[in-house]
Amino acid sequence: MLHAFVPIWLPVAARYAARRWRLLGESAATVLGWFVFHLAMPAALFVTLARTPLSGFDPRADQRVRELRESGRPGQAQADR
Helix, strand or coil, X not given: CHHHHHHHXXXXXXXXXXXXXXXXXXXXXXXXXXXXXXXXXHHHHHHHHHHCCHHHCCCHHHHHHHHHHHHCCCCHHHHCC
16 A cells, blocks of 8 residues: 555655755645645545455454444444344
8 A cells, every 4th residue: 555655755855855945935835735636636545445345344343333332331232143
């Protein structure tokens, strides 16, 4: 999963370098920051979620949470099974 955020970390590092050593000027750092937070991060999140198989999600987990909340006793719903 960490590899999904490489497209974000690289522009963040470029923005840092642009500000730190004044390589590209203030406007370039602002544009890089906008790019990272408004385009790269949502795109990386979308791609990561799109590639995540749904088989990893347990639909019964919601039912267990509801049972625990209704019983008021932690662990009781699972102990009854």
